Amino acid sequence: MSTATxxxxxxQPRLLMxxxxxxxxxxxxxxxxxxxxxxxxxxxERHAADVERxxxxxxxxxxxxxxxxxxxxxxxxGVWGGTTxxxxxxxxxxxxxxxxxxxxxxxxx
Numbered sequence: 001m002s003t004a005t006x007x008x009x010x011x012q013p014r015l016l017m018x019x020x021x022x023x024x025x026x027x028x029x030x031x032x033x034x035x036x037x038x039x040x041x042x043x044x045e046r047h048a049a050d051v052e053r054x055x056x057x058x059x060x061x062x063x064x065x066x067x068x069x070x071x072x073x074x075x076x077x078g079v080w081g082g083t084t085x086x087x088x089x090x091x092x093x094x095x096x097x098x099x100x101x102x103x104x105x106x107x108x109x
Contacts, residue, residue: 016070024061032057034078051084058082 020026025033035050037043058064059082068081072088083091 019063019066019070023063023067024057028057033080051079054079055082 033054037047071080
C-alpha cells in the first residue's frame with residue numbers, strides 16, 4: 001500500500017475503510033483523485049485529463065455507489081464515486097443526493 005493511500009485510509013472514519021478495501025482505487029495513489037486545477041489553457045486541459053483518469057478507475061469499481069453516497073453525505077472534495085465536486089453539487093440540487101446517500105448507506109455497514 002502506498003504512503004498516500006495509508007494516509008487517506010487513516011484519515012477516514014472506520015466506517016469507510018471496508019469500502020476502500022474493496023474499491024478499484026485500493027492501493028493507488030490518492031493524488032489522482034484530488035487533481036489540482038491550474039490557470040491557463042494547458043493547465044485546464046491537464047486538470048480535465050486527470051479528472052477523466054480518476055473517473056475511469058471509478059467506472060470499473062464495484063464500490064462506486066457506496067463511494068458516491070459517502071462523498072455526498074460528507075461533502076468530500078475531489079473525485080469520489082466517479083463524480084467531481086461540481087457534479088455532486090448538481091446531484092444535490094436536482095434532489096438526488098438524499099436518495100443516493102440512502103441507497104449507499106447499507107454498504108457502510
